[in-house]
Amino acid sequence: MSEHMKLGAFLMPTGHHIAGWRHPRAAADAGIDIDHMVRLAQTAERGLFDLVFFEDAAGLREGRVDLAAQAARSVGFEPISLLAALAAVTSRVGLVATASTSYNEPYALARAFATVDLVSNGRAGWNLVTSASEIEAANFGAQGLRAHRDRYARAGEFADVVRQLWDPATRNATVHHRGESFAVEQGLGFPASPQGAPVMVQAGASDVGRDLAARTADVVFVATQTFEAAKAFRDDLRARTSAHGRDPDAIKIMPGMSPVVVESRAEAEDKFAELQALIPDDVGLALLASYLATDALNGLPLDGPLPDLKSTEGMQSRQQLVIDQSRRDGLSIRQVAQHFAGARGHWRLVGTPSDVADQLEEWFVGGAADGFNVMPAYFPDELDIFVDRVVPELQRRGLFRSNYASDTLRGNLGLPVA
Template identity: 50%
Template sequence: MMKLGAFLPAPGHHVAAWRHPHARPDGGLDFDYYRSLVRTAERGRFDMVFLSDGAGVRTTYRDAEELSRQGRMVHFEPLTLLSALAVHTTHIGLTATASTTYNEPFNIARKFASLDFLSSGRSGWNVVTSVTDAEAQNFNLDRQPDHATRYDRAREFMDVVTGLWDSWEDDAFEYDKESGRFFDPDKLHILHHQGKHFSVRGPLNVARPPQGYPVIVQAGSSPDGQDFAARWAEVVFTAQQTLDQARTFYRGIKKQAAEHGRNPDDVKVLPGTFIVVGRTRAEAEDKYAALQDLVDPVVGLGLLTGQLGDVDISGHPLDGPLPDLPPTEGSTSKQQLIYEQARREGLTIRQLYLSVAGGRGHRFLLGTPESIADELEEWFVGEGADGFNIMPDYLPDGLDAIVDLLVPELQRRGLFRTEYEGRTLRDNLGLPRPAFGAARHPAERRA
């Protein structure tokens, strides 16, 4: 069965989504709006909602006037939002992004363990390293740490966090009122981590999470990112534009996971997929054209600059080619993806920003439920994907259309569930529950 994530930034993925007549530009801070979206995704039997995050407002615009054209400025912090959504949903997984660069592992281990208890085992953590100077400048730095340092910290961060989740064995707490013994002292394990980036004693002041560990999600596609994913990720979110590329990536990740002593089936690869679906192809084309017409050139260029790792291209003519780019300390894999697309398709800067205005470098599918189901099926059966992280164009209509039109078509083909298999996110994704101490001994993860 296909696995589906619902990637739901308010008010949608298209950069001009907020200007659509039906969009709610203030939705990012409205709980009722989010509750309605997530219940729609749960009605559609999605495995999980997925919230991206950044610890700052992107500030690559020249001034506040330019920035004010941008439509995604303020929104809930994902862990607080998902905690509230946890108690208004019953089956759907709840995956929040949190940065290893600007948090301490003890705080992150606690919060995700707490969310896993609030949701009775439906939490996921999208592990990221932060990739902008704008974020660094909110955390006592002038510029972000370099790529290698960020990943080095992230790897040690995972050792600490999983170690803290293993502070207590699953059945450590006895609550024996008679004898006065609250827990079995043999089942407490104090971490005593001493490393290069962190010294963390433990134990965690939360019990072992219902899922053992929350599901680990990861999206880095650079060599460092792929190695990290192969070692740690159970869901890999990736940007792939052709089936050949997707297959190469898919096989690479599974192979590297096996080299880390893991069962390749325990890593689910979900390429991001930007979708515009209509009852007819013409309806879908009209929807998309309406959104493209709303793209402000300032916003388009700002988006492209971000995609290129905050490389300044403002001096180049919009209707000329993309210049050669310097290396970035931002996301190297994303920069390369966009650059290759520009060269491959011979796009001007303007054509390039319009082409990423929806999916930001992710695969873009436009059409009818049948045509889009064909395209998803091709990648799924062709071993390019275990499923997809679905990116609606604008909300709530885009998600409604996917749930009401596309999901039934996938179900009809037997590609997607009609009922949830279980109650935890692991149950639904078909991932094993890690045994106590599993993170320290990857070989134990084998099926």
């Protein structure tokens, strides 16, 4: 266990709840509003967060049941460029952006992040993704989405070349890499930042994804819902890291968590219910229909009960879970749809600042997490509340820093200079 927990602010323009973009306090064009992004990054820095994090997909999402929500969330700035702008208006918080190994070349990407690292005086980080969507693939040539195995083979070579280009010991040396996917001749030719090299972040969940993280990553993001799943993931990643000859304490595992925080539990539940009620009926229903693998809900009254459904060839355990819960709690079709759309696979914490701190403490002290990737339900309010109410509670318990320990991202994460 590290001495203090690490905190990342996962900045989705409008928020992480599926209907967060519809909240009256969220702005639908937030992804291309630089003032909004500056404010969020400065709020995270005020809260002494280790880092702000931006996801990315180089293409608009479509064809999913949550079309409207995804569209509002996915129109956003190219994140490496955004980091450079945020570097100028912050001084301590780490700046992490996602970039794909499928649609970049290692030299260009290494140069872009090394630039942000110098511009920010040692605060840059790269979240390596292989990109799994056809929609992105269609924007980068005609070959379509590569197979999972091929994506990770390319990602492994990509990561190795980037690390070589960033290595302070070899920055000016000739690289002379000739590999399966890439050929790179020269080094970057400019100096290392105060942290040596940008931080490597990864979030792959597959066997080969975990292995790449264990070999190359400093920070790993993960979506887990229970203490047991998070602990098993962290134990597995640490064991794999040791197997690669690395110190397991040199890899920080940060599960995502989506908080809805108010002073009293009843108010927190009300606030969450308000968000749930914003889920468009067609979005909730389409998700529910896909969970139930049925079109038998079409045309039924939304405030009536779920009909009796024939067992399907689809995800039978998921179908039974939905039916059992709706019968047990007497939920209408609309209520069931909201319930399942709102959860969406994230660890959701609804409660008082002390409730939220209790849960974070349990995971951190119990060895299920080195820190957390905080995913506010909607912006800007839920990040403000976390910073103003939850952070002081964590500090009071000695679980979180009261001052930045360092000027660099590596320094704050407790990682040695690269």
